[in-house]
Amino acid sequence: MGNKWVIAIHGGAENQSCEELGETKQAAYEQGLENALMAGWHVLKEGGSALDAVEAAVRSMENNPLFNAGKGGSPTSENTNEFDAAIMDGKTMKAGSVAGVKHVKNPITLAKTIMQESKHVMLCGPGAEEFARQHKLELKSDAYFLTEEKEKALKEAQKEEATTGHDTVGAIAMDMHGNLAAATSTGGLVNQLPGRVGDSPIVGSGVYANNEVCAVSCTGDGEGIMLANTAHEVYALLKYKGLPLKEACQEALHLYTDRIEGDRNFIALDTQGNVEFSFVTSLMFRACKRADEPTYIGIWRDDAGDWEKEG
Numbered sequence: 467m468g469n470k471w472v473i474a475i476h477g478g479a480e481n482q483s484c485e486e487l488g489e490t491k492q493a494a495y496e497q498g499l500e501n502a503l504m505a506g507w508h509v510l511k512e513g514g515s516a517l518d519a520v521e522a523a524v525r526s527m528e529n530n531p532l533f534n535a536g537k538g539g540s541p542t543s544e545n546t547n548e549f550d551a552a553i554m555d556g557k558t559m560k561a562g563s564v565a566g567v568k569h570v571k572n573p574i575t576l577a578k579t580i581m582q583e584s585k586h587v588m589l590c591g592p593g594a595e596e597f598a599r600q601h602k603l604e605l606k607s608d609a610y611f612l613t614e615e616k617e618k619a620l621k622e623a624q625k626e627e628a629t630t631g632h633d634t635v636g637a638i639a640m641d642m643h644g645n646l647a648a649a650t651s652t653g654g655l656v657n658q659l660p661g662r663v664g665d666s667p668i669v670g671s672g673v674y675a676n677n678e679v680c681a682v683s684c685t686g687d688g689e690g691i692m693l694a695n696t697a698h699e700v701y702a703l704l705k706y707k708g709l710p711l712k713e714a715c716q717e718a719l720h721l722y723t724d725r726i727e728g729d730r731n732f733i734a735l736d737t738q739g740n741v742e743f744s745f746v747t748s749l750m751f752r753a754c755k756r757a758d759e760p761t762y763i764g765i766w767r768d769d770a771g772d773w774e775k776e777g
Contacts, residue, residue, distance in 0.1 A: 470739040470756055471642045473506045475499065475523050477533050477751030478633025479685050479731040484766070487749075492765060494532055495751050499763050502526035503753040506637055511758075516639040516647035516681075517555045517578070523637035524551075524574040524649045531613050533751075534633035536572060537606075538613045539653020541620045542660045547611040549573040549653055550667040552588075553581060556646030556675035563588035563667040567595050571604040574651045577667070579603065588667060616656065623657035630656045634666050636673070636683030638735040646735065648673045648681040648697075655688070664688020670698035679705045681735045686747070687728025694722055696730050704736065711736040715744040 477499055484492075506523030510516070528536025539547045551573035552563040562581025565588065570576050576598050580589055589597055598605065623630050634652035641647075650673040652666040665672035665688040672688070674697035675681040682697040691697075696718055703714035715734050731745035733752065743752045743764070753763045764770075 471510045471640055472735065472739045472741065472754065472756040473503060473510060473519055473523065473637065473639040474733050474735060474741045474743070474754040475503050475506065475527070475635070475637040475752065476683065476685055476731075476733050476743070477502070477527055477635050479729065479745045479747040479750040480633060481748045483748065495765065496763050498527065498530045498532050499751055499753040500761065501530070502637075503755055503761065503763070506639060507755050510639060510641055513642060516641040516645045517553065519639040519641065520637035520647045520649035521553060521574055521578050524635055524651050525572050527635040528572050528574060528651055533635050534631060534653040535635045535651040536653070537611055538616060539611055540631050540656040540658070541612065541616055542654070542662075543624070543657050544660055545612070545617070545620060546608065546660065547653060548660065548662075549651070550663055551577045551649070551651035552667040552669060552673045553577045553649040554647065554669060554673055554675040555581070556648070556677040556681055559676060561587055561669045561673075563669065564590070564594045565663045565667045566591045566661060567598070569595060569605045569607070570598045571606045571610070574649055576603055577649075587669065619656045629658050634664075634672070634685035634688075636685060636733065638675070638681040638683050638733055640681070640735060640739055644677070644737070646675045646677050646681040646737070648675040648683045650683045650685075652688075665691035665696070668692055671695055672697060674698050674701055676701060677737070679737065680711070682732055684730065684732040685750075686731040690726050690728030691730045693726045694730060696732060700732065700734050711740045711742050715742040719744045719746060
């Protein structure tokens with residue numbers, strides 16, 4: 467296909483039916499996906515970098531309470547919000563990561579700022595928030611992030627003594643120069659213990675990008691994805707086993723499922739601009755657009771589109 471600029475996003479993957487989701491909410495998700503996709507696409511169309519494009523797409527979803535990242539993130543067992551995010555530049559192989567922040571409006575921007583303005587890859591908790599203040603990133607009160615829907619979900623989860631909701635948002639892109647980037651952001655699990663960190667801010671687990679091979683962003687059960695090192699596994703299968711993208715994704719999707727529990731889902735992009743949406747759940751909120759070709763938005767497994775045609 468050659469280097470044809472492209473962006474793909476996911477807004478999480480779940481196990482629910484059309485009836486459970488409902489037409490009204492499905493339409494809202496589709497609009498939210500389109501808004502996020504186009505935020506990143508416009509960056510690419512104007513000649514911007516893949517790094518800036520994935521940040522823009524993820525920021526859009528962090529600002530939308532439908533998605534489990536930023537506003538509308540999942541509350542912990544103490545009814546507080548903690549956010550994790552990471553971003554990686556495939557050109558430089560530099561990354562920025564943040565975990566356990568409570569008041570940063572856009573954790574993905576904090577992750578990018580850490581990558582660009584500090585000597586570290588990851589900052590956590592109060593230290594990360596202080597770094598955000600020093601760099602004048604927007605902070606919000608606890609009330610901004612809490613939504614009625616997620617508070618209801620927390621009460622139900624506490625009754626059942628369970629953790630729920632494995633959604634995470636992410637984006638992958640290739641710009642006009644062939645550079646790759648990936649970003650992932652999450653609000654965690656409903657009723658998780660305070661201080662719990664999933665795969666999203668872990669480079670190689672929930673996010674990975676390398677110009678020579680691929681860009682990957684994951685969503686699903688954070689513990690399982692972390693143990694399976696899923697994002698880097700896609701990279702390794704492409705680089706060392708020489709598999710085509712589709713085959714590498716399928717192998718990574720099912721690797722060690724006999725020993726590692728939990729659903730693992732991801733989006734992946736290779737150096738030729740081919741995109742794969744890989745998921746084991748009943749649905750994945752997803753979208754893709756190559757250059758000026760038609761926009762693809764899908765939710766259900768049978769929502770196929772022209773993006774699948776390689777060559």
